[in-house]
Amino acid sequence: MDELDAIWFDHHDKKLRAAGETYKRIKAAITELKNPIASEFNAQVFAAFRSQRLDTGISLNTVNHEHAYMRAMFNELIRLAVWKRDNPLKDLRQFKVQENELSYLTNEQIAVLLVELKKSTNPHVDLVSRICLATGARWSEAEKLQPQQVRQRLIQFARTKTGKARAVPISQGMQDEIFTDHAEHRNIGAIFAGCTGAFKEALERGSIQLPMGQLTHVLRHTFASHFMINGGNILALQRILGHQDLKTTMRYAHLAPDHLDSARQLNPLVFCPCVGD
Template sequence: MAVRNLKDGSKKPWLCECYPSGRNGKRIRKRFTTKAEANQFEHFTMQQVKDAPWLGEKVDNRRLLDMVDIWHRTHGFSLAQGKYTLNRLNFIAESLGNPLAAQFSAKMWTNYREQRIAGLVKNAKGKFVAVKTSTINHDQAVFNAMIEELIRTGEWRWDNPLGKVRSFKQHETEMAFLTDEQITAVLAAAKVHSNASLYPIIKVCLATGARFKEAEQLRGAQLSRNKITFSKTKGKKNRTIPISPALYDEIYQPTSGRLFKNCYNSMWRMIDDLIPDLPEGQATHVFRHTFASHFMMKGGNIVVLQRILGHTDIKHTMRYAHFAPDHLEDAITKNPISHLF
């Protein structure tokens, strides 16, 4: 609904356009001489719907795209990846056919994911592409989170259809990391790269376990003597990591602004050339995985690693526990045949 000035030179330039029954319901349009009259009519029209108890409960004609819009205006805008999540939710709602929210069901969802896996749903670029079950699980997680948030705020007045839909079970993904030889090769290539920011960014990632984007966006204001404070992180919490005096001197600049230029694409191409057998999708995080893996192999404490990486749930950090030198060593001496030979 809206009141706007058409500026067409007429005696009644103010247009009131409203939808008492929702975006897809009946539209009411009326023109007025003044803005005040248009606003009064809008208020009167919308109030009539609210003040008619004999009509029973008002039919809710909001559709999934309407609910996505409400979610973004009331909550999603505040998320670090709010724009990305909004685009994904809009894509899902459109792929589902944008049904009435009141009619959205678990059956609709299972049909949707079956079609996506079979490649019968167009992707964001308009192409029919089959997706993996991990992609479907991510879709389900973000859509379920949206519905749960709308339930908390009272906008979603029905049961959550995804509440009892199980995600697909996934095999634990391989956590690739760089060997000492590979680290040396990567640093050597980065040092002579045309983008001078690539070398110090990779060193920061390997020295602190930072995500590549966190290091790439690093500002001078985040440096203190021999320490880096990562802010605006994925986990929404700042974390301060000590660094060596040599690294501090190398990256320090007398500015509070950005220290490095963007070089994500350069990094991705370089890693793809140097280490082509990395598992799919891990080039971005290979430096973070390398830090965590070597930290544990050198006897680091898993709880300390959790704090360094900024994981809110230690279950994510436990993926690196098996790199500890004494991990499950008792299996050697306490198995049922150890005393027989």
């Protein structure tokens, strides 16, 4: 199957935004499968493989992603007329994953974190973190920010996860800080250098505990959660975060102060004359 993966990459994946990354993941899965003969690969083989993966502690999300990558590879090879058979994974269902409650920082935790970030010897971690808190940016989007993306008190996030550009307003003060930082450090390309480790250290110094597997992404959740708590509009939040599907954004809707308040105001008992005051 290694050869099929290479053909798929050469004809398709090179043109994708995440060029090479999906190829690496499929190649790793094929290696774990011990590079089976493509004609002998089927849903039963993959089902047994993913069961073994789960037994070794690999998460449901990871095996679902592997499933999706390989199914997409075969779909594209069929379109290219390289693969003449049905997609071997077309009828295999992915595992249902129960959505965990999203964790976000309280006002008190934000205050503690900002103090600890200021103490860091890393010159970028404080500003990168505050950009995430101010705009809902993913950590990688803020960390890889380039000067031309910042203008007129807007940050233009271009190479995003969804492929769609979005612009988020910032204060004049934050814009000035970004350009001051760039003028001082003059990094090639991006304004900032890597600072994930410094962020983790600030959390540890502040004794801020996060759920397993969550680190910098808590800042994006924190922006979205506080946006809704403070009365923000769910459709505006969708545009700010760049979610393609509103269902993704709806995870934050319950935090709005008037969430589903209309149930109390518009239920039929309110308007029924037979119901007493």
